Amino acid sequence: MEARTSWSVRDMTYCALMAVIIAVCSWITIPIGAVPFTMQTLGIFCALGLLGGMRGTVAVAVYVLIGALGAPVFAGFASGVGALVSTTGGYILGFIVTGLIYWLVTARAGGSWMARALGMALGLIGCYAFGTAWFMLLYAKTTGPIGLGTALGWCVIPFIIPDLCKLALGLALAERIRRHVHI
Secondary structure (H helix, E strand, C coil): CCCCCCHHHHHHHHHHHHHHHHHHHHHCEEEECCCCCCCCHHHHHHHHHHHHHHHHHHHHHHHHHHCCCCCCCCHHHCHHHHHCCCCCCCHHHHHHHHHHHHHHHHHHHHHHHHHHHHHHHHHHHHHHHHHHHHHHCCCCCCHHCCCHHHHHHHHHHHHHHHHHHHHHHHHHHHHHHHCCCCC
16 A cells, blocks of 8 residues: 655645746747747756655646646746647646656656756656657648658757756756755
């Protein structure tokens, strides 16, 4: 029999707060190409780094859920199921994949700085894979077939270095905040 895990009001508050921080980060947008450059991933990495795998993933899922329900929390103040079933919606859903991979890696490898960095990096790759597959599928239905190389060139390659910088910044911010605040 599995032990029941209870959540405190503090846990729920931290998850809600991080969902709001992710939303605010998503509003910081630079539209380039098919996928806009946002600070969402910084918010995702901060949530995971501060709250850990389970609570961080819940915060990300709450962010996606409130956006799906109509709150304008996605890039460009987009919202609703329509934003999730758009060509770039796979990257939003991919943030949950990022959290799940981070949770799995840190549960197996521990909470060291290296394990958390690896979990975030592998999670980012998972988000890229899920989002790109989603993009290719929906782009093919609406516009026509697109090759993997073209999709990666539009949706992933321009974002690798900025996303790695946001990963490093999110990890550093989480470390700094964790030293001063018991989360």
